[in-house]
Amino acid sequence: DTGVSQDPRHKITKRGQNVTFRCDPISEHNRLYWYRQTLGQGPEFLTYFQNEAQLEKSRLLSDRFSAERPKGSFSTLEIQRTEQGDSAMYLCASSPGTVSNQPQHFGDGTRLSIL
Amino acid sequence: QKEVEQNSGPLSVPEGAIASLNCTYSDRGSQSFFWYRQYSGKSPELIMFIYSNGDKEDGRFTAQLNKASQYVSLLIRDSQPSDSATYLCAVNLNSGAQKLVFGQGTRLTINP
Numbered sequence: 233d234t235g236v237s238q239d240p241r242h243k244i245t246k247r248g249q250n251v252t253f254r255c256d257p258i259s260e261h262n263r264l265y266w267y268r269q270t271l272g273q274g275p276e277f278l279t280y281f282q283n284e285a286q287l288e289k290s291r292l293l294s295d296r297f298s299a300e301r302p303k304g305s306f307s308t309l310e311i312q313r314t315e316q317g318d319s320a321m322y323l324c325a326s327s328p329g330t331v332s333n334q335p336q337h338f339g340d341g342t343r344l345s346i347l
Numbered sequence: 348q349k350e351v352e353q354n355s356g357p358l359s360v361p362e363g364a365i366a367s368l369n370c371t372y373s374d375r376g377s378q379s380f381f382w383y384r385q386y387s388g389k390s391p392e393l394i395m396f397i398y399s400n401g402d403k404e405d406g407r408f409t410a411q412l413n414k415a416s417q418y419v420s421l422l423i424r425d426s427q428p429s430d431s432a433t434y435l436c437a438v439n440l441n442s443g444a445q446k447l448v449f450g451q452g453t454r455l456t457i458n459p
Contacts, residue, residue, distance in 0.1 A: 272451065277446035282445075288445065321390075333378055341390045
């Protein structure tokens with residue numbers, strides 16, 4: 233049973249550029265979550281998918297952020313026109329969808345640095 | 348009031364002692380509670396979850412839940428230097444949503 237896989241592990245980009253991250257959940261997990269974590273803080277929820285449907289979005293997810301899960305398997309998170317404040321660790325998690333409130337398992341994250 | 352609160356520490360415990368980590372939450376109707384361990388520069392790793400009042404034990408770890416007091420704790424027995432990490436408390440609030448709300452984490456150091 234492979235874990236949640238995220239790519240890339242690190243991304244360094246200049247302010248104003250667009251970036252895209254990918255997440256592959258644990259096989260057969262139909263719930264997928266994106267979180268953002270800054271230094272010294274706990275992860276903050278960004279958005280959640282049940283299969284291909286995006287069911288919940290945080291107010292943190294400005295219009296520069298978009299997430300997709302087109303076939304209900306992997307997901308992408310895109311940030312357009314990056315800003316300094318977007319520097320953070322972006323974490324993906326997945327859980328089974330059979331029962332609510334199942335534990336979420338995290339990937340290794342993508343660390344984004346904006347120059 | 349924050350939705351999930353933890354003492355940020357650092358908490359320093361001698362090797363072999365019991366480490367006690369605490370967490371309070373604001374939503375009385377919350378149903379699911381999780382403890383994650385996070386090493387520096389790494390992602391959170393699930394170590395315990397608890398849904399019912401009382402204690403739940405798994406190896407050296409015990410999670411304790413008191414819904415009346417809106418309090419959840421994690422005990423680590425026979426602490427080892429490898430337990431040194433930040434421990435994150437996470438709660439699935441009673442809002443019908445699936446998201447987890449995290450505390451800021453408690454940094455634990457086990458001294459040899």
